[in-house]
Amino acid sequence: MNDSIILHHYENSPYAEKIRLMFGFTNTRWHSLLSPVYPPRPNVDPLTGGYRRIPVAQIGADIFCDTALIAQEVATVTGCAALDPATVEGDALALMKQAEEKAFFAAVAAVPQLRLLGTMLRSFGPIGTYRFAKDRSSLLRGGTSRPPAAAKAAGVLQSFLDALEARLAEYPWVGGDAPSVADFACFHPLWLHVSCNRKPLAAGANVLRWYKAIEEFGHGQRKEITQAEAFEAARSAEPRALPTSTEHGSLQIGQVVQVAPLDYGVVPVSGTLAAVTENRIIVARESKQFGTLHVHFPRAGYSLAAG
Structure with a gap:
């Protein structure tokens, strides 16, 4: 399960439907973990550090926030470049x-x-x-x-x-x-x-x-899992290798930072700045429950500030 996409979502979420249909289009096998419609979300909050929005995707100890970034991950996993918003x-x-x-x-x-x-x-x-x-x-x-x-x-x-x-x-x-x-x-x-x-x-x-x-694309090959299974996937995996960072102002890699959406759901997530690329912010979060997690955010539409 550490290499499979886990989607934390709820059935009526339009943003989740966008991703589910991408799974259908690519006939992807994926794991589904249904979340509460509104916070608190006990299956998501410990992984993200309180990110307000839904859905959230997970691949092992890497957590992906915002459907723009999730779509990039689906594009990579499925080899379907047309699903990358950058295209x-x-x-x-x-x-x-x-x-x-x-x-x-x-x-x-x-x-x-x-x-x-x-x-x-x-x-x-x-x-x-x-x-x-x-x-x-x-x-x-x-x-x-x-x-x-x-x-x-x-x-x-x-x-x-x-x-x-x-x-x-x-x-x-x-x-x-x-x-x-x-x-x-x-x-x-x-x-x-x-x-x-x-x-x-x-x-x-x-x-x-x-x-x-x-x-008619449907939702691909969906399998329901439990919170315990998703947490075990996070706990038993190591985050993937970090990309090379680009210019990120006065902030330093290793510095405590806060990341938050700019448009709505502006609840900040705190962590250690692990990497910044042209289109991505990655923060590391440490906990006794999971060890090290890397939480990924898009760079566009998100604020990055010292914590």
Whole structure:
């Protein structure tokens, strides 16, 4: 299990769905460990040091935060370079950014409030809905993300759908002639909208054709594991060799630092700076439970400061 990808996730997570579909596209064998919908997450928190967001991926004693970085790992493990976000450019990159920023938050805000409430009650029950809403209301505090007002959300979502329809009228996939990470990035806010709205997606013929094709990839070869198994994989492995570090300002390798997302879920993770590359920050965390863990973050969109 030390060499296999473990995905810490929950079923209704749109970000996790993005990664699960990548597993389906590549027919990857992976291990699934279901997590609580909101913190605390006892299967994740001891590994990451309190990283707020989900999903988190694990390969032995290396822990990967943020789906941009997880996608890079999936690309490496599967040998499918098209799943690396660094390979996306041009119109596909613009659509991918639109999906992951404005369209993602609009996907929820565009759902009528009573229908959204009904969806949460079905999924979480009354107490769970209260806790979920309270948790998500604090998620944006201190971050740079600003979701659209409910009155504008439908227009924001429609603008994305129109741009996607135009792209897919020209190419079968967002990135061109073959599927890529851009397709999964554009899919996941629409999947979230459909899940919350409990209605078929209202979109053009090309988007609907594409949406169905993405769904049909499935989730690959999934095997459920326990928290104890995931922890044993972390405890029994050594972190992989570190990459050569690049320029990282006044901070020194070996210095105690804090890393946090800039947009939302801005809960910092503390550790010793182990490496900084052009696109990655790696911090080392020591504990009696696991020994040394390396926690990986994207460099883009994250703050790195002395701890």
